[in-house]
Amino acid sequence: MRLKLLLPPVRPDVYDEPTACPYKGCKGTHFHLRQEWQKPVRDTLLTQVVAHRHECLRCRRTFRVYPTGVSKVPTSARLRGLSVLLYVLGLSYGAVSLALEALGHPLSKTAVYNAVQAAGEKVPGLRREAVCLPTGKAKVAAMGADLTSVLCKGKWLSVGVTVDVQEGIVLTVDIVDNAEAQTLKEWVQQVAEAVEAEVLVSDDADGFKKAADDNGMQQQVCKSHVKRNTEAWVEKMKPQLVKDADGSLGAIEVKPEQAVADCEELLRLIRERQPGAEAEAMLETIHRRYMAAAPPKRNGEEKVEMSLAYRLRLFSLDRWNLWGRLTLYRTWRDEDGGFLDGTNNATERAIGWWVKERYRTMRGYKREQSVLNVSRLIAWAGGQLNTGGADLAAVIN
Numbered sequence: 001m002r003l004k005l006l007l008p009p010v011r012p013d014v015y016d017e018p019t020a021c022p023y024k025g026c027k028g029t030h031f032h033l034r035q036e037w038q039k040p041v042r043d044t045l046l047t048q049v050v051a052h053r054h055e056c057l058r059c060r061r062t063f064r065v066y067p068t069g070v071s072k073v074p075t076s077a078r079l080r081g082l083s084v085l086l087y088v089l090g091l092s093y094g095a096v097s098l099a100l101e102a103l104g105h106p107l108s109k110t111a112v113y114n115a116v117q118a119a120g121e122k123v124p125g126l127r128r129e130a131v132c133l134p135t136g137k138a139k140v141a142a143m144g145a146d147l148t149s150v151l152c153k154g155k156w157l158s159v160g161v162t163v164d165v166q167e168g169i170v171l172t173v174d175i176v177d178n179a180e181a182q183t184l185k186e187w188v189q190q191v192a193e194a195v196e197a198e199v200l201v202s203d204d205a206d207g208f209k210k211a212a213d214d215n216g217m218q219q220q221v222c223k224s225h226v227k228r229n230t231e232a233w234v235e236k237m238k239p240q241l242v243k244d245a246d247g248s249l250g251a252i253e254v255k256p257e258q259a260v261a262d263c264e265e266l267l268r269l270i271r272e273r274q275p276g277a278e279a280e281a282m283l284e285t286i287h288r289r290y291m292a293a294a295p296p297k298r299n300g301e302e303k304v305e306m307s308l309a310y311r312l313r314l315f316s317l318d319r320w321n322l323w324g325r326l327t328l329y330r331t332w333r334d335e336d337g338g339f340l341d342g343t344n345n346a347t348e349r350a351i352g353w354w355v356k357e358r359y360r361t362m363r364g365y366k367r368e369q370s371v372l373n374v375s376r377l378i379a380w381a382g383g384q385l386n387t388g389g390a391d392l393a394a395v396i397n
């Protein structure tokens with residue numbers, strides 16, 4: 001994973017001069033500097049800064065103003081930023097505390113935890129109810145979606161991640177209740193509407209197919225997934241088809257050599273993914289050869305296994321149905337001529353780098369909000385590479 005993190009600066013001589021009275025109900029805009037004093041601060045470079053006390057000339061109440069990077073709390077944004085940086089890079093909360101102590105800037109484990117969680121809460125966007133578009137984009141034509149699991153208080157949670165697949169930038173990280181079709185549909189719908197996505201890129205799980213259909217989206221099913229599971233299916237079935245192990249091919253008058261050739265042809269089509277009438281006709285021809293294969297009958301209580309011919313009937317139909325979703329990327333272009341690569345790798349990479357990599361060294365989360373805070377914080381940082389790096393000052397005050 002690639003990350004660039006910028007520490008919040010401390011500028012002891014830069015003050016955000018007040019322009020409006022901070023007290024509710026007062027519209028004062030003129031102030032008098034009443035007092036200056038030395039405020040001790042825990043920071044990586046400074047030990048104290050000059051704080052200002054201003055008086056509002058309208059309501060006569062006073063308030064404090066600190067230089068950039070300093071607030072009413074005892075630690076500077078820079079020191080808390082350093083703790084967040086070390087955590088994002090992979091140290092545990094306790095290890096960050098130890099490292100900072102060794103560097104001469106002690107910060108308790110609890111303070112590190114609070115700094116990380118507060119930064120996560122402040123991450124802009126990255127949630128389904130408040131999606132932010134990637135910098136410079138007015139819409140995201142193709143969004144990738146996928147689920148992963150993390151352990152939280154002994155329970156597995158489904159974390160749903162959506163990505164601008166063309167830019168490889170994360171759009172949202174949310175906990176979704178389950179992997180059921182209705183849940184996926186609503187989640188995809190919420191994000192797709194916010195970014196005006198017209199294509200859903202996903203693996204070939206039925207829930208995502210339904211989510212795309214129900215939301216009126218086109219779909220690109222990851223070509224790598226389909227290639228892999230087609231190869232696995234053919235490899236598993238071929239030894240039985242070669243000898244017509246259950247006689248079901250003979251029953252519909254298909255020779256074993258024909259069945260094997262059909263498997264090879266399916267494999268070739270899926271590997272080449274050349275859209276067009278020829279491929280569609282071939283898929284239809286193959287499927288029609290097995291239409292006569294009978295579905296399994298229930299024999300009393302006993303369930304009879306599916307015959308080889310019937311499996312081939314189902315599998316060829318499934319690949320035929322999948323064809324349009326598999327080859328969409330060959331012809332689809334966005335308004336600016338941008339294209340898709342046919343995989344959902346961008347989403348899988350986002351999950352690997354921004355959700356799983358940090359999680360790998362943990363024994364699970366203790367709070368659901370912490371799952372979101374940490375994952376969003378890291379995903380946000382990872383999305384800032386082409387803007388010069390993640391400016392931690394944006395999430396730490």
Ligand SMILES: [Zn+2]
Nearest residue numbers: 021026056059
């Ligand atoms: Zn006032």
